Amino acid sequence: MSQADMTMGVHTAGAMAERPFAIPTKKLAMWLFIIADAATFAACLVAYGFLRNGTPNWPTPFEFSPTVINAMVMTFILVTSSLTMFIAMRAAKLGQKSTAFNWTMITAVAGLIFAVLHLREWMGMIHAGVRLFSNPWGSGLFGASFFSITGLHLTHVVCGVIALVAVGLRYKGGRYNSDDLEVVGLYWHFVDLVWMFVVPMVYLLNVKH
Amino acid sequence: MADIVPSDKGGAAKYADSLTKYIVVYVVILILAGLQFVIAYSHLDGAQMFLRMLSLAIVEAGLAVMFFMHLGSERRSFVWFVGVITVFVLLAMQYSWTDSYRMEMGVPGANYKTGTVQ
Numbered sequence: 001m002s003q004a005d006m007t008m009g010v011h012t013a014g015a016m017a018e019r020p021f022a023i024p025t026k027k028l029a030m031w032l033f034i035i036a037d038a039a040t041f042a043a044c045l046v047a048y049g050f051l052r053n054g055t056p057n058w059p060t061p062f063e064f065s066p067t068v069i070n071a072m073v074m075t076f077i078l079v080t081s082s083l084t085m086f087i088a089m090r091a092a093k094l095g096q097k098s099t100a101f102n103w104t105m106i107t108a109v110a111g112l113i114f115a116v117l118h119l120r121e122w123m124g125m126i127h128a129g130v131r132l133f134s135n136p137w138g139s140g141l142f143g144a145s146f147f148s149i150t151g152l153h154l155t156h157v158v159c160g161v162i163a164l165v166a167v168g169l170r171y172k173g174g175r176y177n178s179d180d181l182e183v184v185g186l187y188w189h190f191v192d193l194v195w196m197f198v199v200p201m202v203y204l205l206n207v208k209h
Numbered sequence: 210m211a212d213i214v215p216s217d218k219g220g221a222a223k224y225a226d227s228l229t230k231y232i233v234v235y236v237v238i239l240i241l242a243g244l245q246f247v248i249a250y251s252h253l254d255g256a257q258m259f260l261r262m263l264s265l266a267i268v269e270a271g272l273a274v275m276f277f278m279h280l281g282s283e284r285r286s287f288v289w290f291v292g293v294i295t296v297f298v299l300l301a302m303q304y305s306w307t308d309s310y311r312m313e314m315g316v317p318g319a320n321y322k323t324g325t326v327q
Contacts, residue, residue, distance in 0.1 A: 021287035031291060039298045046302045053309035054316035068246065075242050083235045086277050087228070141316070189277045196242065196269045200262035204249035 030183045034190045037156075041194050044152060045201050048145045052205075059138030060206045061128075070121050071203045074114055075195065078157075081110035082192040085164075089185045092171070092178035100181060104168035107188060111161040118154050122147070142206075149202055156191050163187065234276045241269045 020028055052058050062068060088103035129136040130143045167184045170176040245262050253261070275281035280288055309316065 021284050021290065023283065023287065035291060035295050035298070038295055039302075042299050042302055046305075050305060050309045051316050053306070054312050068249070072243075072246060076239065079235065079238055079242065082273065082277050083231065086231055090228070186278055189273055193270045193273050196238075196273070197263075197266045199242070200245045200249075200266055201259075204245055204262060205255070205259060207249050209250075 024179050026179065026183050027186070030186050034186065037190065038194075041149075041152070041197070044149050045197060048149060048201065051141050051145055055139045055141055057138040058206075059135060059142050060208055061135075061137050061142075062203055062207045064207070066124065067121065068203065068207060070117060071199055074117050075199055077110050077114050077117070078192045078195050081107045081114070082189050084110060085185045085188045089178075089182050092181045095178075097172065100178070101168055101172040104164055104171070104181065108161050108164040108168065111157050111164065111188075115154060115157050115161065118150065118157075122150075146202060149198060153191070153194055153198055156194070160184075160188050160191050231276060234272050238269050238272055241265050241272075 019025065084103050085107040088100045088107060091097075091103060092100035125143075125146070130146070131140075132144050132147060133140045135143050163184050167176055167180055171178075171181050242265075245265050248258060248261050248265075251258070280291060
């Protein structure tokens with residue numbers, strides 16, 4: 001036991017310990033969560049690929065308009081929201097509090113627009129007859145995999161929007177600091193990163209030629 | 210117990226460089242995403258299309274992770290920590306692909322008739 005441990009008490013000795021990888025523990029925790037969540041999405045996509053390969057009558061129903069155009073717009077919005085989140089994080093680290101808050105809220109609005117577009121697309125698919133276990137074109141597994149993968153991603157987006165608003169407001173109120181905004185920013189970038197794999201695997205490999 | 214470690218003020222240094230670099234990364238990511246849409250409508254077989262799209266997605270993800278998530282500015286040991294674990298887990302999931310090509314009747318739940326799952 002070090003001199004510091006003996007004079008300060010064991011419960012405060014942690015303050016003297018070096019942070020792992022020289023980053024705040026909450027940031028490390030978010031990275032660990034991101035790794036685990038990446039594995040979850042990868043498992044879903046691998047399972048989807050396995051089903052698609054092993055299904056003779058896998059449908060490819062996505063028309064350029066409106067589905068592929070919608071996917072393009074959604075991709076543009078989400079990638080742009082990653083940039084706005086980065087700008088917010090940058091402003092927070094440079095001590096520009098109101099700028100950071102404003103860009104965080106812009107990011108949250110972009111996420112909300114993405115979610116609305118996604119739900120609108122789901123309504124279109126359901127109207128066309130796609131259900132969890134059936135559809136008018138081919139194997140019923142198509143609907144199950146489509147809704148589960150995109151639904152999981154949409155859930156992450158909605159939770160991300162809620163987190164951005166909550167953390168942004170607390171940051172503005174002074175309860176949270178720039179580290180907290182950075183942590184939620186990491187989560188938001190991860191959500192965008194997952195979409196970069198979902199679009200080609202789920203949408204673009206199933207376009208109608 | 211509350212985290213009594215002070216804010217990572219040293220992190221400001223990573224964000225002090227010009228925003229232009231990150232806007233360029235943003236534009237490159239958009240271009241790569243656009244290329245995926247172009248590949249979708251090119252006359253390639255399924256495997257080629259999949260491989261090209263996956264390669265572009267990996268590059269896009271790498272740019273986002275290294276620049277937007279600032280992993281490239283973290284300690285080298287942390288980059289290895291994140292990279293090795295993630296890549297290992299992702300690669301370990303890939304062992305079962307060959308089975309999907311070998312099933313005579315397709316995967317469970319697939320059927321040859323259009324309509325519902327059996």
